[in-house]
Amino acid sequence: MAASMMRMVLMVALLFVSAVLPARANDRDALLTKPGVFGTFAAFQMDHDWWDLNGEARVIAVSEVKGLIEQFSHKVVIESYLLRGLSDHADLMFRIHAHALSDTQQFLISLLGTRLGRHLVATSYLHGLTRQAAYVPGFPEQMKKELQPATSDAGLKSYAIVIPIRKDAEWWALDQDTRATLMQEHTQVALPYINTVKRKLYHSSGLDDFDFITYFETDKLEDFHGLIRALEQVKEYRHDRRFGHPTLLGTIRPLDDILELFAR
Numbered sequence: 001m002a003a004s005m006m007r008m009v010l011m012v013a014l015l016f017v018s019a020v021l022p023a024r025a026n027d028r029d030a031l032l033t034k035p036g037v038f039g040t041f042a043a044f045q046m047d048h049d050w051w052d053l054n055g056e057a058r059v060i061a062v063s064e065v066k067g068l069i070e071q072f073s074h075k076v077v078i079e080s081y082l083l084r085g086l087s088d089h090a091d092l093m094f095r096i097h098a099h100a101l102s103d104t105q106q107f108l109i110s111l112l113g114t115r116l117g118r119h120l121v122a123t124s125y126l127h128g129l130t131r132q133a134a135y136v137p138g139f140p141e142q143m144k145k146e147l148q149p150a151t152s153d154a155g156l157k158s159y160a161i162v163i164p165i166r167k168d169a170e171w172w173a174l175d176q177d178t179r180a181t182l183m184q185e186h187t188q189v190a191l192p193y194i195n196t197v198k199r200k201l202y203h204s205s206g207l208d209d210f211d212f213i214t215y216f217e218t219d220k221l222e223d224f225h226g227l228i229r230a231l232e233q234v235k236e237y238r239h240d241r242r243f244g245h246p247t248l249l250g251t252i253r254p255l256d257d258i259l260e261l262f263a264r
């Protein structure tokens, strides 16, 4: 009797845990690939006092942040980037994906409350939402096929670039068909770069001062440069009222590497 009671309690506890903590791998996948997910780019500078702390204090501070990230890993997917040395805007950046922006907020508040967090100066917070493609479904079949990157080059890239974009009022006043034609031209000139530049689009109108956050990963910055030059030639580009400011460029690095660098 006691044993079956214990089994019942255990089963209820397990059910409760699985409801509160979703299966990590599945949820991570969904957060990184599905529409309707919030993406936040949070970039920080380390203040000068941080570098004056002694080594031991920095190591303790860093391990506290690692613990915090582990604690939040069932709710949010956190990726890290080293910007120091490449970007004058920030030293490090997090890309955080969550079903609820309030979970991202909770993580960032907790981060800022840590020993290391007290030395972080926020330089930009950008928020966007992943959405179903608005134009691709109406593209010619051949173009849709070409938009699938070759899987052989789909692995991890070295660099990440974030460019927020604000369109002008004229763009939003165009009808859907006209915009679709312009986006087809955009896609046509961008297609030669599909295998070396990985991309992700976030819609941010109303969530920050931009309409889109464009995010890219590449090993070949020269290709990325060529891509931007090519896109600057198309009509759609003339509707960009703000492009970058900030443009964030960094290397994709595990948080341990970044924190170790900051603990030295």
Ligand code: HEM
Pocket: 132, 133, 134, 135, 136, 137, 147, 163, 165, 183, 186, 187, 190, 191, 193, 194, 197, 199, 201, 212, 214, 227, 228, 231
């Ligand atoms: C490999 C390179 C690229 C390819 C293949 C590509 C392709 C596309 C496609 C197919 C769409 C339409 C998505 C939809 O149906 O909603 C799109 C949208 C967009 N792309 Fe690109 N793109 C590339 C690079 C870039 C770059 C470098 C930028 C700017 C830095 C950029 C900015 C945008 C913006 C802002 C939109 C959203 C436009 C809107 O919904 O009004 N893209 N891109």
